[in-house]
Amino acid sequence: xxxxxxxxxxxxxxxxxxxxxxxxxxxxxxxxxxxxxxxxxxxxxxxxxxxxxxxxxxxxxxxxxxxxxxxxxxxxxxxxxxxxxxxxxxxxxxxxxxxxxxx
Numbered sequence: 459x460x461x462x463x464x465x466x467x468x469x470x471x472x473x474x475x476x477x478x479x480x481x482x483x484x485x486x487x488x489x490x491x492x493x494x495x496x497x498x499x500x501x502x503x504x505x506x507x508x509x510x511x512x513x514x515x516x517x518x519x520x521x522x523x524x525x526x527x528x529x530x531x532x533x534x535x536x537x538x539x540x541x542x543x544x545x546x547x548x549x550x551x552x553x554x555x556x557x558x559x560x561x
Contacts, residue, residue, distance in 0.1 A: 459493065467500035471537075474506045478516030487519035494527035494534060502527060506538040 460471045470493040478486055486504075493502045504520065506512075520536070527534045 468498045469501045471503045471505050474504050474509050476508050477511040479513045480515045483515035483519040487523050490523035491526045494532040501533045503535045503537050
């Protein structure tokens with residue numbers, strides 16, 4: 459986990475494993491939720507740049523973490539690499555509603 463200050467708030471980056479399934483989804487949810495509930499944290503970024511697989515338990519982990527973060531006034535954002543037609547990787551960051559925002 460890496461933490462950065464942005465003004466008077468904190469931004470926390472949580473690295474997400476290469477695969478998220480029933481064996482580790484609970485750990486992912488707990489890490490994201492714990493970061494979102496820390497005092498002063500306003501944005502939690504789930505760094506999925508290394509993630510290649512996420513099953514329904516993984517999706518549920520993100521949904522539950524998003525709901526808990528939102529109740530605390532914290533944003534949960536997903537960061538992943540999109541593979542372009544040209545073969546280049548572009549980092550993208552979006553909200554859990556899966557809107558994509560170029561950063």
